[in-house]
Amino acid sequence: MSQDTPKIRLKGLRKAFGPKQVLDGVDLDIRAGHSMVILGGSGSGKSVTLKCILGLIPPDEGLIEIDGRDVSRLSRAEREAVNDRIGMLFQNGALFDSLPVWENVCFKLLAQRRISRAKARDKAAEVLAQVGLASSVGDLSPAELSGGMQKRVGLARAIAAEPDIIFFDEPTTGLDPIMGAVIDGLIVDCVKRLGATAVSITHDMASARRIGDDAAMIHRGQIIWRGAAASLGETGNAMVDQFARGEREGPIQMELRK
Numbered sequence: 439m440s441q442d443t444p445k446i447r448l449k450g451l452r453k454a455f456g457p458k459q460v461l462d463g464v465d466l467d468i469r470a471g472h473s474m475v476i477l478g479g480s481g482s483g484k485s486v487t488l489k490c491i492l493g494l495i496p497p498d499e500g501l502i503e504i505d506g507r508d509v510s511r512l513s514r515a516e517r518e519a520v521n522d523r524i525g526m527l528f529q530n531g532a533l534f535d536s537l538p539v540w541e542n543v544c545f546k547l548l549a550q551r552r553i554s555r556a557k558a559r560d561k562a563a564e565v566l567a568q569v570g571l572a573s574s575v576g577d578l579s580p581a582e583l584s585g586g587m588q589k590r591v592g593l594a595r596a597i598a599a600e601p602d603i604i605f606f607d608e609p610t611t612g613l614d615p616i617m618g619a620v621i622d623g624l625i626v627d628c629v630k631r632l633g634a635t636a637v638s639i640t641h642d643m644a645s646a647r648r649i650g651d652d653a654a655m656i657h658r659g660q661i662i663w664r665g666a667a668a669s670l671g672e673t674g675n676a677m678v679d680q681f682a683r684g685e686r687e688g689p690i691q692m693e694l695r696k
């Protein structure tokens with residue numbers, strides 16, 4: 439594998455649900471060790487793209503490569519081995535209320551018997567510290583935590599198994615702006631510490647600029663732009679700039695009026 443091989447490559451990805459062509463030839467390279475933010479309107483296919491990469495939805499056509507290897511048609515066992523190297527922070531935290539925080543954090547490691555229960559408590563404390571939480575939080579139930587703390591625990595769980603790819607689904611949704619910025623800072627720190635490749639979906643432009651190196655916009659089932667996340671709002675692409683600035687008037691609205 440050459441140094442230039444993208445960590446993730448999507449080529450000609452197509453997916454329809456009934457008559458609805460959701461992905462219509464998505465091409466996207468995600469650079470190893472970089473953070474990519476995927477933007478797009480509601481229902482544009484961001485989550486479907488993520489689910490295709492995770493192997494949760496089979497694409498109708500196209501290639502999904504991780505480290506240069508096509509992963510779109512793997513056996514279940516092969517797929518699980520790929521997903522072992524992927525961490526995920528879900529939009530709603532998706533913590534198990536029936537388990538204490540420490541078991542949530544080490545869930546994957548425990549399920550795969552990569553760690554004993556005794557060691558998992560120490561491991562959870564270590565990872566909780568990385569997201570700014572005291573080890574005592576490990577003994578609480580997720581239901582006892584604020585939304586911001588739940589996100590931190592979700593982040594701790596996403597990084598505990600030291601994945602080399604991490605997906606972030608709307609990481610700041612539902613948080614106040616300051617907590618959103620705190621979570622973004624933690625995401626950047628954790629991703630850097632692991633040297634991981636990050637892929638995020640977000641509607642929050644401040645967050646996109648903070649956590650992204652690269653950004654790409656999906657529209658009508660295709661990637662219509664990619665560039666530096668820092669340039670969002672001033673990319674020179676009328677659609678992307680309208681979206682990033684949240685303006686009512688512009689090419690995207692004109693299309694809706696048709």
Ligand SMILES: Nc1ncnc2c1ncn2[C@@H]1O[C@H](COP(=O)(O)OP(=O)(O)OP(=O)(O)O)[C@@H](O)[C@H]1O
Pocket residue numbers: 455460478479480481482483484485486487
């Ligand atoms: N399992 C499914 N069965 C049928 N249609 C689906 C399925 N999953 C997604 N869709 C449709 O695919 C389209 C894209 O959905 P997707 O969840 O990827 O949007 P999104 O870009 O993530 O939107 P949002 O920003 O609102 O979360 C939507 O019209 C949705 O209804």
